[in-house]
Amino acid sequence: MPTLLSLPDEMRVDFEPGETVLDVLRSHGIHIACACGGKAKCSTCRIWVLEGAADCPERNALERAMAERLRLSANVRLACQLRPTADLTFRRLVLDETDLRMANQLLRHGAMGAGEMRSVVLFFSDVSGFTSFSEALTPYDLMYLLNRYFAQAGEIVERNDGYIDKFVGDGMMAIFGVKGQEDAALRSVNASLQTLAAVDRLKPFYATMYGIEFDIRIGLHLGDAVIGSVGSPGSERLTAIGDAVNIASRIENANKEAGTRLLISEPLYEAVKEDVEIADFIRVRLRGTLDRITLYEVRKLKDEAERRLNETVEREAMRLDGKTWRKAMRTNELAVGEHKVVEFPEFYVAILRDSEHLYAFNNACPHLKLPFFEQNPSTSGLAPPESHVDDKGVLLCRWHHSGFDLATGEIVHWCESLSAEGVSEGMEKLGDISKNRSPLNLLPCREEDGYIWVGID
Structure with missing residues (x-):
């Protein structure tokens, strides 16, 4: 048995x-x-x-x-x-x-991962000479300086499918390959080179504003780490734990003695060596270790690799600001006063433009999940005239005349066309349908690179 x-x-x-x-x-x-x-x-x-x-x-x-x-x-x-x-x-x-x-997923919306061993790339960055110029600046200036840098660095990491683990002081930790992406190793190098380029563009601004020489150091390591959520229920955050994390941190620190800006470990080098140009390599004994290891200084991506990544960047989706953004349409395809319905795997999204704003929301009224707008109006036969937006920015649903504030999604008025018994004309068999009060599911949207993008998580 x-x-x-x-x-x-x-x-x-x-x-x-x-x-x-x-x-x-x-x-x-x-x-x-x-x-x-x-x-x-x-x-x-x-x-x-x-x-x-x-x-x-x-x-x-x-x-x-x-x-x-x-x-x-x-x-x-x-x-x-x-x-x-x-x-x-x-x-x-x-x-x-x-x-x-x-x-317990019955008690809350998210699950706290017990942890899973994965092969990932750990990214550590640090500001060079941070202690010296932090003593010369006010805390407010220091906060502004760091946030300006972190905003650009974080966006670059997310554009390259990286996950920002944490910001600690002047340091940043990120993880590439959390979802098993095949090109995570090369994307981690690409993100690092792009971050250094962004810092180079920031240098004149910082020199003029504060009279400082601003620069960063980056260390990358490919290794196995336990990926899981850490924190109290409701405040968890995905992170990586294991020796690989410590090694990546020490590689970043090795830049200081080597006089370099970007060093990668030998396992990562083996994964990307066909796609990168190496400036030099060093043999070092990392703090807390006995054996010497080889670290490689990356100069740039080879032209073919850079072209391949740039082609991949032109995707239908991107990761930014902690959200997944889906490409909806070209900016010039939606004029002021117009709306369009776009199909995504999750649901249909309605996008409207007025003279000042762009709005996106699930094309399903929260009441009975009926569509605000037809995807192809010419084929609409039995539905009432399409929903519309009044001069106060309220979306009026065509089905039962509910109104939703497009700025907040809140209910302005609810099902005004229903009878006193909550019955809809022509839908009497449904009985009282006056319940299910729910706000409009608004979605973030942005215009970038000539396209309208919608944030869907």
Whole structure:
């Protein structure tokens, strides 16, 4: 008879093939969290399979949906759905009430990752000579100076599919490859070179404003790190933990003695060597290590690599300001007073332009999810005349005459065309439909590079 070995308490129990791990553990009195009652509506029963993963059956539809939603790795399974047929060794990832509060998707919108080992590029930057000129500037000037630099550096990192982990003092940490992007290594180098170029453009401004020589140093390392969320429930932040993080930080610091601005580790060099030009290399012993390692100073990307990345940058989506921005249309395709409906994978988005502003929102009235505007008005036959915006900036829904403030999304008036009983003419069979009061789902939008972009997360 096959057995289950549950860690960290090292409890081993027999089971009959076909039983779920959840049922087996409960029948033997082994505590395992399960907030949804075993219906795959949460991930509190998740386990980390250490041995026997190859013999486990594939995820069923319910487990697969949760795994895709939370981006669970292949060896993290839901105990309520997994029905093993052979010996299995696993670690329970939700052990007590504190873990339960952190992991319960029934109680909050996001999930706190238990952590997953991934190969990523760690990016560390630091301001050269920060201590010396920070003593000469007022705190307000110092804050302005750093924020001006961080705003540009952060945008460059996100444009290259990097994730900004944190800003600490004058330092910045970012991670490339969080989602397993194949070109993460090269993009990390590209982001670093673009950041240095941005700093070079800032130098005259800082010299004129403050009389300082502003520069930064960057260190990059490709290695394995545990990627997961850290923080109290509701205040979590994705981060990386492991030796690779410490190595990247020390590589950045090695620039100081080497007199360089950008150094990368040998593993990263091996990943990008066909696409970069190297200025020099050094052999150093990083702080806290015994062995010497080789670090490479990157001069630039080769022309072909730069062309390839620039082609990739012309994508239908970009990451910026912590949001995913989708390309909607060319700027000149939407005149003042016009609106258009654009199809995205998530939903249809209506975009309107007035004399001063650009608005974007889900093209579905919050009441009954009926479209404000037809995607192709010429094919509209039975629907009422299209929704419109009045002179006060209120979007008036054509279906039941609800009004929504386009500046805030708040309800100005609700379903004025319904009868006193909440019934809509022609939709009597639906009964009272006066409920479901919800504001308009406004979406951020911006114009850049000749296109209108919509922020969808």
